[in-house]
Amino acid sequence: MLKRARFHLKRGNALLGLGRFEDALASYAAARILLEGPLAGRGNLDEERARLHGNRGYALTALGKLNEALKSYTAACALYNGPLAGRGDLDEERARLHVNLGGALAALGRPADALESYAAAQALLEGPLAGRGDLDADRVVLHVN
DSSP, X not given: OHHHXXXXXXXXXXXXXXXXXXXXXXXXHHHHHHHTTTTTTOGGGHHHHHHHHHHXXXXXXXXXXXXXXXXXXXXXXXXXXXXXXXXXXXXHHHHHHHHHHHHHHHHTTOHHHHHHHHHHHHHHHHTTTTXXXXXXXXXXXXHHO
């Protein structure tokens, strides 16, 4: 069951990378059924759940389904700030999540909330992730918004 969940998650990520957002969402739905159903009690899968919700939010945002995206981003934030808090190896994902969440909030006409999310991303990008040139695109998004 765990292998199937990870397969659907990886498949969704590949489809997301190809811009096939509806197909990615279908794969994420299959992964979600397993991760939040039969595998729900396994805390060691919180990282997979956080990625699932964050990437699902990105796909929903790309399709203009901002309210649904906001729910997914919020679920991912709850995991990153809860059971996964303090994991420095996840700072990059956490920063990107806050950038994406800020974009969705801004598009929903919630500028104060968007600024709060962007500030969280900026704190990571200028703190523990400072000097990482591969994250310059995320920094540009923050300065443009």
